[in-house]
Amino acid sequence: MPALYASGAALAVLAGAAGLAILTRGALRLVYPLAILAALVLGAVDLHVLLTGVVLTDSLPIGLPTIGLRLRLDSLSAFFGVVINGGVLAASVYSLGLDHEKDLTPRVEPLFPLFAAAMNLVLLADDAYGFLFSWELMSLSSWALVVARHTDPESRRASHLYLVMAVIGTTALLFAFGGLAGPAGGYSFDTIRAHAAQPAIAALVLAAALIGCGSKGGLIPLHAWLPLAHPAAPSHVSALMSGVMTKVAIYGFVRIAFDLLGPPAWWWALPPIVLGAITAVLGLLYAVLDRDLKRVLAYSTIENVGLIFVALGLALAFRANGFAQAAAVALTAALLHVLNHSWFKSLLFLGAGAVLHATGRRDLDGLGGLIRTMPRTAIFFLVGALAISALPPLNGFVSEWLLFQSVLAGPMLPQASLRFAVPAIGAMLALAAALAAACFVRVYGTAFLGRPRTVEAARAHDVPLAQQVAMGALALLCILGGLLGAPLASVLAPLVRTFSGGMLPASGSGPTPFSLVAFDSARSVYDAAVIALFVAIASLVTLVVVHRVSERRTRRGPAWDCGFPDPSPVTQYTASSFAQPLRRVYGTVAFSARETVTMPPPGDRGTARLQVSLVDYLWRVFYAAPGGAVLRLAERLNMLQFLTIRRYLVLMFAALVILLSIAAVTT
């Protein structure tokens, strides 16, 4: 048990850091070094459990009276723990570069370790009480981090919506665990695991888990808070919320659907794959039309959560039908994407934080040319942008490749509805992959390339060393994760076998140790290392040959631009203009995009105006409509507050009569 005690000590360090930071302002600067220490210890314990496969359990006499708090660290928790503590570590190292006087505030720093500890506690919980308690702690501490800049009305709106959605999510999870516990009320996970749920109960639990975990992860239509709340927090917290907290939501779903709920039925797969695919495509359509750097990243988080849910759904479908190996491919895709997304999304959010720090802006149309003013950040961000666009040989493509391989196993499925759904899902995944590339070319092209559009962008400077180290390490992981996909998959193999019943062919069954093999090596192989080697050799050969045979002189001159270069950087393509073709093609369908051009009357030298209107149907149907209904109802009921005493007496009498008659009828 010493490993679990080490985790406990690390959690205590986090709590202590939070406490110290609340007490004295001087302790604020201790928060991040202590968080680094704690994340290293927690991560090491998680890695140990993941690699050895031991299961650590313990129970503490705190929490509910007579029951206490049960803790358990198995390989699933440990895997997510590695993801979380990696993210915490990167965010903490990044934060070492924050300015003590200017950036550290008692509104943010004490809550950061609390948030990190809460996420770790969710993974450790081994009963419903502990799970829900730490889940709420996680929600509340992240909410408090979102509301840290409460003077900004946008932040206030975001945090309000977040709070409402978090309450809805936790309520749903409460129902999920209620259904799992059954009439006997066994709230410990062991008791729940011991009996399989009835189909009707399973449907209820699954729906509740999707609502609970989906709302935290940003599954459409429960996503609306996420693109508001994640960017509103300070950037290193945004990195944690987007890169890591959404993974806790995935953990919750995996724990319930793959572990607690018992053997799956095939129809469990439909809600996650359908919602996940819709989320993936719509999330990117939102992202590609948005002009705020951090909000684009948040929308892209929604997309990636959608991809993970698709993979999990496919794993459920294959497992329910007894195709263990296909289930293993899908589950490996999901878990690897969890890991990969935590890396590149943290990297991108930290990069956005660096841009915000250096320029004070996060509107894409106010940036530009940062590749020259912030060269290091620009390189790291480029790696992240290419990785998230699922381009080989980076890590995003590894999970994408596995996901397509599992889609390809779809024709084996016997159920007609799944056979219809899976190719449609495949088409949507392909669309999402292409849109992701467009989205991140747009982000990188407008923010980092071209000429600076504002003075702030032109005067930007690269960020402190600690922040560069954090981003550089994540960028390196994105590259290594791409090349070493096969070894990573084999590390996950025992975990995948536990929850899918099958495993990928062992590492080494392919042509090289780096070959990722989906089913067998005659069927599907992807070898990132060999491809990268080929591309590297081809580039080097090209470089050498071209430099030998060609004219090597290079002259700098004004841009050609078809003979009419304009010195004003305003004439560049902006994020909005880049999105225009996409808006015309997809926006007219998804958001009823309309463009109206108002020309001044002839002879008038005033400016013409282009107005774009978009309709967010999801917001209208799922948020504005119910919200409006509640308000209208409240106004009606408001009348009840202003009655005369006689009327109140009549009402009370009527209520009494009704209750008595009900009692008479039922007994």
Add this chain to the structure above:
Amino acid sequence: MTRDLIVQFLAQGAQMFLVLLLAPLAVGVTRRVKARLTRRQGAPLIQGYLDIAKLLRKESVLAESASWLFRTAPYLIFALTWVAAALVPSFASGLMFNWAADVVALVALLGAARALLALAGMDVGTSFGGIGSSREMMIATLAEPAMMLIVLTLAIAAGTTRLAGVADHFIAEPLAVRVSLALSLGALVIVALAENARIPVDNPVTHLELTMVHEAMVLEYSGRHLALIEAASMLKLTLYLSLLICLFAPFGMAPASAGLVGWTVGLVAWTAKLLLGAALLGVWEVSIAKMRVFRLPDFVGVAFVFAFIAILLAYLSGGDIG
């Protein structure tokens, strides 16, 4: 054993240089056919080689606002396209490194080259670069999913995602008329036209500002950088022609275990089919007009719908379509 390995290695190397060698010729054939059909004399068949040689001799003029990405991108784009082109089976299916990238990875490799090119288009910060990049990515969001669905359909038919395996499957089993394969062929032709910036999606010879896509993106390039970009787009054309050949007309291609004789037959057959494909492209291009940019979604959308119906049929028949 060692000798066998060396021969295999050489064959793989030969494939890599073969595509590079033949790519400008294929473009030359297309241009020549177009010229003759419009009653012009036309440039010599080797004009593609001459163009690249000329560009290599010129100095490179870089815009003042160009960053390192602008200078690095051509090398990477060329290398990525070259590797992708070399991975498509041409004269033989069972080459040494054919397993390294399957169809999904091939689509993604081309996607990587395209993303780099679009980024390079944005780098100088001119309006033309932006217009080209933005339109290219818009077309890609339609063409790439269609392409992915096509290759997935064929992979289901062949039971493998390895390109060589798919080719072997279609060599062994003569192509019967199947609805989903016919739809895939139609879709792949449309995707190939879109991806190679050919008429009616884009016009490779125009510099009429408002209609160009690919040319607008590479407008700022000159000298050796432009030579690499041009060579990469020639390679890409060869790649798509090879892909069409290898999937839908693989006859003559040497199977995995073939020796020198098989390879020679395969080489002759592939070269002939490649040049025939290039000539057909020329005929197609003179017989149709370029479309407006915002008509393109309809055109490329047809490919997506075809590909989707094809994969749906493949799924409903339980994968048993080939």
